[in-house]
Amino acid sequence: MKRKIGLSVFPGWKEIKDEQIQVMRKARELGFSEIFMGIGPGTHWRTGIKDAFEIAKEILKEANRLDYYTFVDINPEILKELNSSPKNLSRFLEVGFRGVRADYGFSKEEIVEMSKQVIVELNPFEISVDELDYVTKFSNPERIKATHNYYPILYSGISKEVFLEKTKLFKERGIEIGAFISNPKFNLRTTLEILRFTEPFDSTNYLFNFVDRVLIGDPIPDEKTLRQVANVANSEITKIRITLYNDAFKDFINKVFHVENYREYAVVCYTKDSGNVTSQCYTKIFKNAVTVRGRELWIFTKDLGIGPYTLIGEIDDINLEILRMSKSVTFMDKK
Template sequence: MENGISIYPGLDNTPEENLALIEKAAACGFRRLFTSLHIPETNTAALKRELSELLKAARQHDMEVISDISPATMELLGIKEFSPQAFRMLGITTLRLDYGFGLEEIVRLSRNKQGIRIQLNASTITGKLLSALVEMDANFHQIDALHNFYPRRGTGISEEFLVRKTMMLHKLGIRTGAFVPSQHRRRGPLHDGLPTMEEHRDEPSELAARHLIALGIDSVFLADSLPADEELAAIGSLAGDQVTLRAKLLTHDPIQRELLTHTFTARADEARDCIRAEESRALLKKQHGIIAPENTLVRPVGAITIDNQGYQRYMGELQIIRHPQTADTRVNVPAMVEESEVNLLQYITPGRKFSFRFDT
């Protein structure tokens, strides 16, 4: 999964802070950088001074540079004629087309020979536009999409809207990204965070990112100016196309603790009361381990359970409880999903990968 950071030369951060952010992000595994070249509050003189150095640093770390582009951008950058080659020479590798680009121009740009990728606005895309791109034989191998972020409180999109637009794009094989805000230092002028989804505005960035991944988003971008080191580390380590749940360990047993470190697949034959891991019993057999009875507690929603030796051939069966169940001496409760994460259980559908993240 290739996640990204965002940098806005000529706005909040000093050039030194922006360069340091690129260094830290690259060390955390980030491979994409988003920037916008037409924010009204930007100091354009500072932007022109800082941009080339930032693009150079991104190239040194082999980062894809995505730039929000409008026709006015050419004047700002001193580009006489709009062409992919001109942006490639600057170090911009993906053009996010904003207002002012017609259908024919999008199709033409998608066929460029310079390897420049074209990025659609996932939040404003329509079925009509996508159908037209198909009919006009656009090159979808060079197209992806990215949702908007929303600086003004109350204007972010809903989960239902994000999922609907993303599914439209995925049907054509278009990978789609979205933004989460930082809770550390927020970009001006409003300083209210830059989320795609409104419900993420005041949530921890890692939880918001894992929610987006659970919803099918392919790439998560930290939108704000200067995220905390902890936010970079957490989002940089996220794996794609799986639901990751933060949980609390309740056992010191090394056999159960080792089992809980794996990535699991939700069984295709979905149970009414729980999410069943497909691989857990086989993994235990490979360990040649024995699960002794321990913490055979009442099982509330979010309890992570492992069947002990009392359940005979079911020993090692790992479940996440979706409907409360009474205590059973044959079932251990070695961990609990954090209460704030229980909402993510609904996205662990049959065949979906899931894993746990434990605070140490």
Template sequence: MVKLGVSVYLNQSFKEQRDYLQTVYENGFTLLFTSLHIPEEDASLYAGRLKEVARFAKQQQMELICDVSPQSLKYLMIDEDEIIELLDWGVTGLRIDYGFSPEVVATISTKMTVILNASTLHEEDIQTLLEAGVNQNHLEVGHNFYPRPETGLGRATFQQANKLFREKGFSVMAFVPGDNPRGPLFKQLPTLEDHRDWSPFAAFIDLFKGESVDTVIIGDIGLSAESLEQFRLYAEEDVIVLRAKAMNYNEEIPEIHWNRNDVARDVLRSAKSRSLNLTRSVDVIPLHTAARPIGTVTIDNNRYGRYQGEVQITKTDLPADEKVNVVGHVVEDDLALLPYIEGGQKWMFKWV
């Protein structure tokens, strides 16, 4: 299963973020990420806040990954040969940005996880690290996030880089946006430019199921209650929550469904709704037999004979059908989830 993480920002006090961190922990997140690129005048403040975050991570048995450079270590008054002392604070891994020699990276990798910067890593750099004696079992690769619109990675570039990393045996880390965009630009913090305006959960599913990313971190600080529910139910029960707007329709629609294993091209077909129809007396009268754009939730009416009662979601635009009642519509933010509801995948309607 993918590792889920959130970002912690040391320009805010730990007290301001503690409730949020506790909440995400309770909803299945197991990793914290923070940056130690520290303004010189705030060095002492940041060191204290890092220790508070590290203490929290240690208490909750969460991983704590820090983005670090030689200069930020100086601000923390830690020498390169003392960097392993961060383990005692509760730091479990370091994302090495720039300025560390291969020998230092190799030393760090003997004691803790090292995440190499995907944007600056080349095949020859990997070979140099291996020759320096780096512990491959403690090596991972992490992509950046991109605050400025139009600067996020293209999907082809992302896939090409990840192909190399996986050939070398590295797991891959990347970022998705949160629900509360962070300043100064407030344009969200994704790795892929495609995800700039996506919901956190949809971007996560795209990275995990579509791109096989091993660790996904929320770049912005803040997730809504709805997003947290989506993450929790997926982590605990393998259920994809689809938020949908219901029409004024009285026919009872079950909450939990799973897609038939013989996956249809144009629609998601609820296997559960068909089985329920076989065990109860249902007469679904024709109502709202309208056009069915992508994301339309429908139920087959009594004109469809033995198909009566089948619940579907359209995966493409379909015309009106007098045998199919329109029940509601999946919200725009969750339409990107539809391609990832494969055969046997459970989904749940959250009516909004």
């Protein structure tokens, strides 16, 4: 399944409307194909739901011209405010939304009813296994997707264990599922707490081991963030970022490496390409050290003693975890 990337737009922030449209245009050029919209009071406190919906109409004209898949967060209060109901979502379709995200407050029967009209994005924390099975049984599978919540308050994001548990339920049923990463400008709207302050390249790289879709949760990401996310989505091989101490090793780490995970103290990556690193010395081994031995990269997972390896850099915990989940990789310098 092709990796899909998206961004978030909040119509109620009238002061950044034009900037959000400009970001949409740039993101589309880079391969972004999805837009999540929030129109409820939880996304902006200065604009009411009806006013936010009207502004959304203007943004949707451009989003649909650019052929984005757009979906909007809904709950019973939002539907009531907009004179809509699970049996009548025509107002959302008329302005150009292609999907709705059933955030909370809907029964399994109402979700099935909504799916007859539009794509429904499920909230993994608001649906039980039995309800999910009911929805998949009585709905067109092409009309059902899922997107995790984002958690804007510091320390409020979910754990990896819960994330995997919830995600697995949808993957087992063949349902596309997405999750959010934060934007370094804000570091707020992330699904996983461990990724809150992680660079977009790395958080995207991490999430694509588990989900089909990655969306930037915070608004108006800069071009660097957009390019990092697009770089991961468009890459045919996993790229592991390290901090390289010596530029002389840049060509060596850019080779394709195969990953071995069975060593006691290290993840070992070997390449079949020619060109051994001949310089060999003894170095003090520390956790997350990136070293070379022959045609192999040894990335250590524990503080140890002195060993016969050439130290060339270090790796952070997130990239180390991505590496351990990979079979073939190439490395790149963070700088």
